[in-house]
């Protein structure tokens with residue numbers, strides 16, 4: 001019996017680890033599971049835990065308003081070390097590229113505990129984009145012993161960094177496992193206004209923004225573009241669940257707060273969010289996870305970034321990078337909202353990131369790592 005400690009702390013890493021936690025728990029003969037929430041996020045983490053009915057064994061409760069990267073790092077490593085010393089797990093699992101991810105990996109490394117990295121190998125090769133995530137994931141690769149890249153492209157990036165091929169398992173992305181659990185054609189929104197807005201025969205444009213490298217002028221420019229779009233298309237509903245980061249809110253509310261057809265709302269719980277994605281005509285976002293979910297739902301995505309570590313859906317044509325220039329965002333969105341042919345070209349559903357079996361693949365790779373099974377590992381390939 002091996003003890004696996006799963007460390008998470010923000011909205012996206014928790015959404016993507018939830019299916020893996022649930023799968024690990026199905027293998028009671030092989031694994032005991034210890035769940036550790038750093039609570040780098042608080043409300044946005046709790047929303048995810050509620051949806052997946054996960055009650056962490058440890059909740060480090062470290063979030064503070066307007067926390068700095070340094071204070072986060074220091075608090076997480078100190079609190080995690082105590083838990084790892086007590087629990088002595090056989091492996092630590094972390095996901096993605098947040099501060100919780102990197103520091104979770106480092107804390108395990110300091111205690112000589114093997115590290116498994118879920119969603120490994122994403123790279124832009126630009127250390128400022130995304131900031132600080134590009135460095136978080138590179139550093140996590142340095143301390144990881146077993147790597148779970150979602151795609152063949154991500155696996156190649158790891159091999160280029162001389163990571164042993166035998167430690168790399170292409171699993172797909174567990175965000176698609178989560179999505180398959182969450183999307184339901186008959187979903188009744190827990191936020192009543194969404195039932196009203198989605199029942200109207202009006203197009204829906206869904207927005208999210210939060211990236212640190214976009215704070216300030218770039219994010220302001222993107223908001224101005226959205227304000228102009230809402231003015232040009234008064235018969236469409238623009239819905240924007242605003243991230244709880246105060247820096248983001250201080251930019252978004254003054255620019256977009258007074259437009260009649262823009263609904264600025266609180267972050268949605270995961271079920272409401274993905275089911276709203278499924279009912280949206282266009283999604284404009286700088287989110288990593290949303291870029292992965294959109295293609296699977298056949299929703300065109302305009303990405304508010306200049307580079308992406310998720311090139312697959314751009315190649316498939318469902319995702320387009322529009323950067324942060326106001327006029328580029330406006331013209332790309334206006335074209336999709338008026339030109340049916342351009343819209344149809346982008347709206348085809350594709351699955352470059354997963355087929356819903358990533359958690360199973362990940363758990364199988366961990367069983368093989370510990371010699372618990374001889375079952376063959378079959379890498380994920382897009383259909």
Ligand code: UD1
Nearest residue numbers: 010040041042043044045064065066067098099244245246
């Ligand atoms: C973090 C991650 C980022 C990820 C994003 C997902 C780092 C450095 N950043 O960015 O990679 O893409 O989460 O959303 O790991 N806040 C709340 N309640 C919450 C969450 C946040 O009030 O539930 C506020 C707090 O004031 C907090 C601030 O937002 O101090 C920033 O949170 P933090 O986790 O440091 O950064 P994010 O911008 O959320």
Ligand code: UDP
Nearest residue numbers: 012015241267268269270273287288289290
């Ligand atoms: N999401 C959510 N509620 C929202 C907005 C997003 O549940 O109001 C989900 C979304 O479906 C995706 C994840 O949060 O799975 C993305 O998180 P975020 O954009 O905060 O972080 P990133 O993926 O950019 O790191």
